[in-house]
Amino acid sequence: MILTALAAAAEPSLSCPASATAPMNYLESFGVKADRIVSLTWGLLAISILVTVLMTALVLWAVLRKREPQTDAATPRQLNSLAVFGGGLGVTTLILAGCVVWTMATLAAIDHPPRKPGLRIEITGQQWWWDVRYESSEPQKNFSTANEIHVPTGVPVELKLRSRDVIHSFWIPALGGKTDVIPGQVNTTWFEASKPGTYLGQCSEYCGVQHAHMALTVVAEAPEKFEAWRNDQIKSAPAPSTNDAKAGLVAFESRCAGCHAIRGTEAGGVYGPNLSHLMTRASLGDGAAPNRSGFLAGWIADPQHLKPGTKMPRVALSGEELQAITAYLKTLN
Numbered sequence: 001m002i003l004t005a006l007a008a009a010a011e012p013s014l015s016c017p018a019s020a021t022a023p024m025n026y027l028e029s030f031g032v033k034a035d036r037i038v039s040l041t042w043g044l045l046a047i048s049i050l051v052t053v054l055m056t057a058l059v060l061w062a063v064l065r066k067r068e069p070q071t072d073a074a075t076p077r078q079l080n081s082l083a084v085f086g087g088g089l090g091v092t093t094l095i096l097a098g099c100v101v102w103t104m105a106t107l108a109a110i111d112h113p114p115r116k117p118g119l120r121i122e123i124t125g126q127q128w129w130w131d132v133r134y135e136s137s138e139p140q141k142n143f144s145t146a147n148e149i150h151v152p153t154g155v156p157v158e159l160k161l162r163s164r165d166v167i168h169s170f171w172i173p174a175l176g177g178k179t180d181v182i183p184g185q186v187n188t189t190w191f192e193a194s195k196p197g198t199y200l201g202q203c204s205e206y207c208g209v210q211h212a213h214m215a216l217t218v219v220a221e222a223p224e225k226f227e228a229w230r231n232d233q234i235k236s237a238p239a240p241s242t243n244d245a246k247a248g249l250v251a252f253e254s255r256c257a258g259c260h261a262i263r264g265t266e267a268g269g270v271y272g273p274n275l276s277h278l279m280t281r282a283s284l285g286d287g288a289a290p291n292r293s294g295f296l297a298g299w300i301a302d303p304q305h306l307k308p309g310t311k312m313p314r315v316a317l318s319g320e321e322l323q324a325i326t327a328y329l330k331t332l333n
Contacts, residue, residue, distance in 0.1 A: 024200045026173035030220075031192045033110045033176045040106045044099060051095070110177070113156035113190045121149065122160045125168035125181040125203065127311055128210040129273060129286040134230065143234050143263070146273035147286045149218045152226035153193050161187045169205035172218050178204050193220035209309035215287035236264025237276050237332050248328025251321045259312070262332070272312060278332040285310060297326045 029038040124131040133144045151157050161170055161181045168181040175191040181203075193199070201216030221229065240246045249265065257267035263276040281291055288307040289295040298305065301322055303312040317325070 024173050024202060029174060030197065030199065031175045031194050032114060033191050034174055036106050036110050037177050040102060043102065047095065047099065113158070113192065115156060117158035117190060118155040119151060119157045120160070121157060122162065123149075123170065123181075124162045124164055125170070125207075125214075126164040127166065127208050128203075128214040128307075128309075130214070130216060131164075131273065134233075141230070141234055143230075143276070144261070144274040145233060145277070146281070147216065147283070148281050149216065150226055150229050151193055151218060151220050152223040153196055153220050155223065156190055156192045158188065158190050161189065166207050167205050168203045168207050168214070170201070170216070171204040172199055172201035172216060174199045175218060180205065191218075193218065196220050196222060210288075210307055213286055213288050213307055215283075217282065232280075233277055237262045239264075240328055240331055242327065244324050244327035245331050246328075247320075248324035248326070251317075251325050252328055255315055255317065255321070256325070275329065275332060278329055280333060285312075293326065293330060296329060297322060300325055300329075 027038060027041065029035045120135045122133040122135060124133075130147050131144060132146060132149055134142060136142055159170070159179075161179055162185075163181045163183045165183065167183070169178050170181055170189065171178040172191065175193055176189065179187050179189040181187065197220055199218040199220065201218065203211060203214035203216075207214065240249050252260075252262070253266045257265075257269055259269040259272035261268050261270065261274045261276070263274075267275075279291065283289065284291050284295055284299045285303065285307045288310075289299060295306070300315075301317065302314050303310050304314055
């Protein structure tokens with residue numbers, strides 16, 4: 001059953017942007033916060049290369065230079081050596097002090113957004129996925145999703161970071177630096193995307209066996225597109241219309257609702273990702289597999305096969321239950 005489901009995964013992806021397959025980029029910035037960080041990164045890299053080249057040249061000069069026979073004039077040579085040593089120490093101290101000042105100035109500049117945040121999101125890291133909750137002053141506009149963060153361009157976004165289990169680290173390199181996610185503590189950070197696009201991130205603190213499959217995706221869109229996406233997200237899941245999907249909803253509420261929630265249904269679990277609009281996401285298992293029908297069925301049947309160690313257990317489902325639940329979940333757009 002699982003192998004058959006996985007073989008069916010050759011159909012096109014529903015929502016994965018082409019840019020989402022690119023590697024993470026930390027030497028190019030796409031936001032006002034990342035601009036300062038990348039400038040510092042390039043500057044320190046240039047200084048490090050210059051120092052390395054200079055030291056290599058001095059070592060080669062010392063090894064290869066022609067040496068004159070020893071004379072009685074040892075004292076002047078010793079004084080010259082001390083002068084060289086002192087000069088080198090002074091220059092090194094100035095360079096390091098300059099790097100420290102530059103780093104501290106950058107940290108101070110990015111500590112707060114340049115203006116009041118226009119969007120607030122609470123993100124909870126857990127083994128091994130990200131719960132993403134959008135907060136609003138209007139309770140009816142609060143909603144949760146998972147692993148994919150949609151934001152409007154040109155708007156500072158404030159993030160409240162929590163952990164449900166171990167230490168994680170939130171990192172979207174093209175938009176900002178790393179912030180630790182610590183159990184029992186709320187850390188805050190922010191970013192602002194200057195251009196539409198899909199920006200990849202990753203938990204950058206080793207957090208267990210599936211650390212590599214704890215990815216993040218930020219989708220930056222024009223404000224009007226973001227508002228349309230948010231308005232869709234706060235809607236209840238569409239009611240099933242086919243017999244298979246109706247049977248799937250019944251099976252889901254009895255077999256899966258202890259962990260997962262779907263808006264507008266009896267499913268209200270909090271231990272797993274909210275699945276209200278599952279099919280708008282690009283991946284399953286937080287990057288373990290693309291969100292395609294075959295992989296979806298395989299993930300439901302045996303999540304340990306695709307992501308060994310995941311907290312989602314293997315539920316004993318009949319073939320009819322698996323088919324029905326898959327049919328229902330495919331309607332969650």
